[in-house]
Amino acid sequence: MQFLSIFSNSTALLAMDRRASNSSTAQVEKQAEVEVAEGYTITQFCDKIIDVFLNDKPLPKDWRKLLVFREEWNKYRESFYNQCRSRADREDDPSMRQKLVVLGKKVKKIDNEMERHAELLKEIEQNPTDINAVVARRRKDFTREFFRHLTLLSETYDSLEDRDAVARLSARCLSAVCAYDNTIENAETLDFAQAKFDDILNSPTLDVACDKIKSLAKSKELNSSLILLINSAWAAAKESTTMKNEVKDVMYHIYKATKSSLRSIAPKEIKLLKHLLNITDPEERFSALATAFSPGDKNTAKDPDALYTTPKELHKWIKIMLDAYHLNKEDTDIREAKQMTQPVVIQRLFILRETIEEEYLKQTPESEENSNTNEL
Incomplete structure (x- = not known):
């Protein structure tokens, strides 16, 4: 299990001879005897989590990266909080007792917040074509933290296709939120x-x-x-x-x-972008882009099924999508952001943006100025 392996592979050491919690309820005592991983009872595993949170990963942003595995975390959350209280009650050192009490409260606060994000995401996934209606009903829940939660979730996937799906969903949510806010104003x-x-x-x-x-x-x-x-x-x-x-x-x-x-009445640029992003071969994509900007002269019959637009207009829609992606990214230093593996769709959007700026928008001084203004 991925959640278990995160803690079992952590550099924080577990004192394996630590006694199990002297809980007052038979249910907790029974849980303490359950082996949830090789060599770990549930009490020992919760001690492992506590040690990791106190020593190896003491920052709340690190806790979020672990608690994002909601399905696995939910199996241990109550035992974790019980063990925090139990260890605090048995602790002779006042300083450590206070650390355990504070840890339980802080993790609980973040846990509840992430649970709300997960619940909102579930509602969106159950109503994929009704995102605007969800935003209209629950605008206050679409916070900056919610979009960061989606970024964390994306980073748990190994598949670029899965990451891409989350990135697309994030962009759709942000677009709906922006439309809602602009209308209200x-x-x-x-x-x-x-x-x-x-x-x-x-x-x-x-x-x-x-x-x-x-x-x-x-x-x-x-x-x-x-x-x-x-x-x-x-x-x-x-x-x-x-x-x-x-x-x-x-x-x-x-x-x-x-x-x-x-x-x-969907903007033709969105349809065109979907078409371009689905082209896997770079040369073929470049050719399709050139065709979209060159419908031909008056003597040339246009393809009735083709989509045509201007470089400036398509560049605007690409920027909207990239802005949505960047607004969702975790606050981190620039070096880490550059090292992050991006979804396929984002990579192709970057290439399309750079191609348009280099090949089309820099052909005139005015276009070049607009391009520089629109840099991310």
């Missing part, structure tokens, strides 16, 4: 969106309401403010225990119609 936009939403709700039939949403999408009036209101309304309706099912059904169909309309 713009009162005029929100008032306009509220008027549009009221008009949708006042439709004589559900079909008319859905047609209005489609019409707004076609006219590019289905903006982030209106989407936020619809997401929030559906989130509130879904969680309500007093709202009638008929009302919930109406809000659900409005929400689904909005999602369907959004797919039809």
